[in-house]
Amino acid sequence: MFDIHMTRLHELTVVIYAFSVLLYFFDFIHHNRKANRAAFWLLAFVWILQTVFLFLYMMKTGRFPVLTIFEGLYFYAWVLVTLSLGINRLLRVDFIVFFTNILGFIVMVIHTFAPVQYGSHIIGQKLMSELLLIHITMAILSYGAFSLSFVFSLLYLFQYDLLKKKKWGKRLMRLADLTKLENLSYLLAVIGVPMLILSLILGLQWAILKVPGMSWYDAKVIGSFIVLTTYSIYLYLRIGRNLAGKTLALWNVGSFLIVLINFFLFGQLSSFHIWNS
Incomplete structure (x- = not known):
């Protein structure tokens, strides 16, 4: 007890x-x-x-x-x-x-989440399942944040194109202004990046304990770190280089395409990344 x-x-x-x-x-x-x-x-x-x-x-x-x-x-x-x-x-x-x-x-x-510290093998196994569950949940939540960030960037590009071509109308009026769209896209990326970092920490801990001899060259592992790198660069461009506007929105869209590739393609190529414990 x-x-x-x-x-x-x-x-x-x-x-x-x-x-x-x-x-x-x-x-x-x-x-x-x-x-x-x-x-x-x-x-x-x-x-x-x-x-x-x-x-x-x-x-x-x-x-x-x-x-x-x-x-x-x-x-x-x-x-x-x-x-x-x-x-x-x-x-x-x-x-x-x-x-x-x-x-x-x-x-x-x-x-x-290291099960050897517990006397009960059952408790240790239960912890491993819960660790994997938390890892997957945080990864999906981070992907959700990146998805919304992507949508706001798409709206930004759409609004930018309408303004550049001077296509005034109801469609333009229904969209938020460029600054608001850009800030919301950035805010969601700020939320998604640390969640993905924590998810990777938990996921690597689970893999080390549950998958002996895990290959660090696994497609899913590499893909996850590529996603983290691209969004980290996005934050650096926004904060460190003060980059804004269309270029930053395009980078965010490209980063989300990598998210989709990692989720759908690299997950199939992974030698151990499956939805069970």
């Missing part, structure tokens, strides 16, 4: 941690103070849950939990969260907190 409750506590912690990292990413990209504050309080809640687990585990074992690699991983994740919270409150170095917690989240995922 204790193991089951601890499993649920870990899963809740990972989910909240993921939301915190997503919000920190949004603040990193968009300089949004509200997102930063929300991310901080979610991270604080993660720290509370981690601390509760540490005390419960110490009460059960009667010792400090650092004697095994899995205990050490959990304590390491707790230390990273503790330090990042302290840095955020004392030094106000927000980007340090963001990058520190990407590492902390990876460590937390490895600890939570």
Whole structure:
């Protein structure tokens, strides 16, 4: 019973941690103070849950939990969260907190979903299924964000063409202005990229544990990283190069075509990427 409750506590912690990292990413990209504050309080809640687990585990074992690699991983994740919270409150170095917690989240995922730490084989198998489920769900949600971003870019290109050809009419009036379409397309890409990153982290963790000898040259693995790269370049062009307009919209459309290729073609070519655990 204790193991089951601890499993649920870990899963809740990972989910909240993921939301915190997503919000920190949004603040990193968009300089949004509200997102930063929300991310901080979610991270604080993660720290509370981690601390509760540490005390419960110490009460059960009667010792400090650092004697095994899995205990050490959990304590390491707790230390990273503790330090990042302290840095955020004392030094106000927000980007340090963001990058520190990407590492902390990876460590937390490895600890939570590594089945050998649990005495029950059934619990371990159940965790593997849940890990795969979370990975697939986050991947699909990121693809959904990219799909909407693609639609807004298409509308942008359509509106741009109408304005360039001076085709005034009801169709033009029904479309949003170019700035709004471009901003919505960008915002959805900002949402999709960190979700895809977290999905890849979870997916790689599942594959390493469940697919011995997994080939890193698998079509689906390569395709997923190509998708991540193209959308990361899109964000860089928008933020780092201040690129806007038709060129950026075309890049976004091209990036989504890679999403479709990865989803429909590379999935069929993959040697292990199937919809089951």
